Amino acid sequence: MEFLIVLAIGLVAGTVGGIVGFGTSIMLMPALVVVFGPREAVPIMAVASIMANASRVAAWWREVDWKATAAYSATGIPAAALGARTLLVLPPGVVEGVLGVFFIGMIFIRRWMARQHWQLTRWHLALVGAGIGFLTGIVVSTGPVNAPFFLMYGLVKGAYLSTEAMGSLAVYLSKAATFHHLGALPLEIAGKGLIIGSTLVAGSFFAKRFVRQLDAEKFRLLMDALLLLAGLTMLWAALR
Numbered sequence: 001m002e003f004l005i006v007l008a009i010g011l012v013a014g015t016v017g018g019i020v021g022f023g024t025s026i027m028l029m030p031a032l033v034v035v036f037g038p039r040e041a042v043p044i045m046a047v048a049s050i051m052a053n054a055s056r057v058a059a060w061w062r063e064v065d066w067k068a069t070a071a072y073s074a075t076g077i078p079a080a081a082l083g084a085r086t087l088l089v090l091p092p093g094v095v096e097g098v099l100g101v102f103f104i105g106m107i108f109i110r111r112w113m114a115r116q117h118w119q120l121t122r123w124h125l126a127l128v129g130a131g132i133g134f135l136t137g138i139v140v141s142t143g144p145v146n147a148p149f150f151l152m153y154g155l156v157k158g159a160y161l162s163t164e165a166m167g168s169l170a171v172y173l174s175k176a177a178t179f180h181h182l183g184a185l186p187l188e189i190a191g192k193g194l195i196i197g198s199t200l201v202a203g204s205f206f207a208k209r210f211v212r213q214l215d216a217e218k219f220r221l222l223m224d225a226l227l228l229l230a231g232l233t234m235l236w237a238a239l240r
Contacts, residue, residue: 007195011199011203013028017207024052026230028048028196030230036192043179044196046193047176047185047190047193050173051200053166059204063159063163064163072126072128078133079129079132086138099139104228107227110145125150136175146167
């Protein structure tokens with residue numbers, strides 16, 4: 001029953017992520033931690049995120065900005081591997097606490113970044129890739145931080161969704177490969193990630209029809225609420 005609930009949340013989370021480019025991990029991670037524990041939840045989410053981002057790329061394949069993807073991925077891939085190695089040496093309670101503080105902090109960081117009017121270049125994306133890649137290796141999702149940088153680069157709608165997903169896909173592949181190399185991604189955990197990831201894939205394609213009808217302001221408020229809920233859930237898990 002718990003696994004079925006996780007799958008149902010995954011379908012909803014995949015739909016949300018398919019509309020705005022992030023939010024799948026924020027919605028799904030608390031349930032994974034409760035059901036599987038933080039040590040299994042992070043690599044499971046890494047596998048599921050690979051599938052979610054791959055499905056967004058497939059849905060908007062023709063609009064990928066490959067130069068922006070290359071700039072972001074060139075630094076993001078090695079940084080994610082380093083972050084994943086760092087994660088595996090942290091005590092479990094610290095992992096949950098970091099996730100909780102991170103999610104809540106993103107509410108304020110995302111709002112501050114949205115008020116800026118910067119125009120970014122590919123060199124900027126390379127710097128962003130290094131920082132966010134390392135952070136992604138440690139925490140489960142950096143979508144709320146990632147999104148403003150790709151938007152400030154000038155990407156919108158399908159181009160934004162596909163390019164951000166392609167960059168994130170490269171980072172999550174690096175993270176999953178590092179987990180596997182260090183023995184933190186056995187077949188059982190990978191299988192759970194694939195099953196849960198299939199619901200994210202379904203949600204991504206279901207969401208495509210809603211992208212042009214999105215009320216951005218209301219959804220931003222919804223995402224802040226989700227970040228707060230996820231953050232409080234992680235802090236509760238760390239302190240219990």
